[in-house]
Amino acid sequence: MQIIESGNVAAALGVKLARAQVIAAFPITPQTPLTEKLSELIESGEMKAEYIPVESEHSALSVCIGAATAGARTFTATSANGLLYMHEQLHWAAGARLPIVMCVVNRGVGAPWNVWNDHQDSISQRDTGWIQIYVNDHQQIIDTVIKAFCIAEKVNIPVMVCYDGYILSHTYMPFYLPDQELVDCFLPPHKSVYALDPEDPRNINTVTLPEARVNVHGVLAHGYMELRYLLQEDLRKSIHTIAEVEERYSEVFNREGGAYLEEYRCRDASYIAVSMGSLSFQLRVAVDALREKGIRIGVAGVRLYRPFPDKAISNALSHANGIIVFEKGMSYGYMGPLASDIKSALYGNVNGNRKLPFVHNYILGLGGRNIRTRDLIDALRNSCKEGESTHMSDTLKWSGLKI
Amino acid sequence: MKEENIEIRWHGRGGQGTITAARIVAKAALRVGYTGVVMIPSFGTERRGAPVLTSLKISREKIYDLSEIEYPDIVVVLDHLLLDDINVTEGLKEGGILVINTPRSPHDYKYSGVKVATADVTAIAGEVGVTYGLVSSGIIGAFARASSLVGIHILTDVIKEELKERRPEENAQAATITYERTICSEVD
DSSP states (O other): OEEEEEHHHHHHHHHHHTTOOEEEEOOOTTTHHHHHHHHHHHHTTSSOOEEEEOSSHHHHHHHHHHHHHTTOOEEEEEOHHHHHHTHHHHHHHHHTTOOOEEEEEEOOOSSSOOOSOOSHHHHTTGGGSOEEEEOOSHHHHHHHHHHHHHHHHHHTOOEEEEEETTTTTTOEEEEEOOOHHHHHHHSOOOOOSSOOOTTSOOOOSOOOOSSOOBOTTSOBOOOHHHHHHHHHHHHHHHHHHHHHHHHHHHHHHTOOOOSSEEEESOTTOSEEEEEOTHHHHHHHHHHHHHHHTTOOEEEEEEOEEESOOHHHHHHHHTTSSEEEEEESOOOTTSOOHHHHHHHHHHHTTOOTTOOOOEEEEEEOOGGGOOOOHHHHHHHHHHHHHHHHHSOOOOOOEESSOOO | OOTTOEEEEEEEETTSOHHHHHHHHHHHHHHTTOOEEEEEEEOSSOOTTSEEEEEEEEESSOOOOOSOOSSOSEEEESOTTHHHHSOTTTTOOTTEEEEEEOSSOGGGOOOTTEEEEEEOHHHHHHHHTOOTTOOHHHHHHHHHHHHOSSOHHHHHHHHHHHTTTSOHHHHHHHHHHHHHHOEEOOOO
């Protein structure tokens, strides 16, 4: 069944279909309608779950940590400064290996105060050990929320599903509502391996010393460093699991999609634009316009940002002459984090004398600054032209800046 | 860019039902086979009475561009007093349509190269018993008459569904009567 709803409602319906059992969230623009919808669904009895009101985002994630430790399927959602207020607990949820799913409705971070879209909030949390997936439209929001529970529970790592505030959260567009029976078949009830059990009491996440030590049974147990090593190892392994989940989802629901990145007109492209979120769809329109002018260009939208699927990304991009990365976030004092990650991924693909593609980096759309398609076309055309003729400096460029 | 894309910009005031109206037209458009429908509200610092706008894009194919409309085919204005404050026809295409809720006739407005359609939606809404000031349903009637994009019967069906707890019959009637009373000028 195809319906027209907002992106926030698409996310809420995904959480309902996934049969999340415990939800704790604190309202913040532009995430608010998502949590309002969930509380309505629970209040009316349409959804069977515990909605736990809290006084802050820190508490919201703390409640989810408690509920997930008890073995419940848990969900939360936030934006911008709310996400940053969770920061401590983000590390905790990943370190404790809890399969929590959270929607981050991307919004600029203060100061100065701003409620509109960019990616600085979730990008700045990329090193907390969570899986991060960015989506481009409402179909991907609802589908990815369902997949996220499946991934999180398979690898015991929390997942952020990131979507653009306002541009997706408040926009209405059609999408297919997955069938509940198929979702139940795809995502069976969660059975936690480590759930708290009063019959079998134990300490969880107690103080660890610098050295590993024996446990009560006299067996050498993992110390802090071993547990952190395993988080990294499991995140890297999850790259394969995420592709498997994607494949199974597309079989069950008959939907095409790329687990790592979505390529559009890239096969014969000399230049490839790269972006995340709804902007990567908008770039398709710019690519179509430039193709009509005879420029061989495509666009790759990165879906999975952490763990970074470096091999897949490098394989998709290294054949091009030039890569143009458009970002709504910064690693202040250096460049756009995605451009930096792509450069690092390409380094692994150096072989023989083959020249690596140039990487241009544009920062745009910060704090909701309107991104005009014709500005994207201009930026791409300039990059293609200059990259062709000279060693155009790869200094950071800003698009839409009025200074 | 596909030629068959239709871009409609809606101007209203907070509380008038601008977004509701655009959402109803979006749902009706999907129903008549436009598979690409997006309604993108532009959010500023909304409050009751302040100018608001939303972009509605309609196409036979999926729409990938969610940026604000720059060159609309149709502009819908839910309050004629906005014409004093905002350049509502900015970017309106040659031969485009301007739909205005106003007690005045289309000939009172001088916009060259534009078809003007007017209806006194506020008065009609009052006549049929819609809450005073809510013009979302009535303006849809004027839009349907001026654009012929989606049939009035499908629009009134969707109005009844979407406003089922907010005087559905009165709202459907407001749309139908406005549809009948809308006056359109030819392109000047």
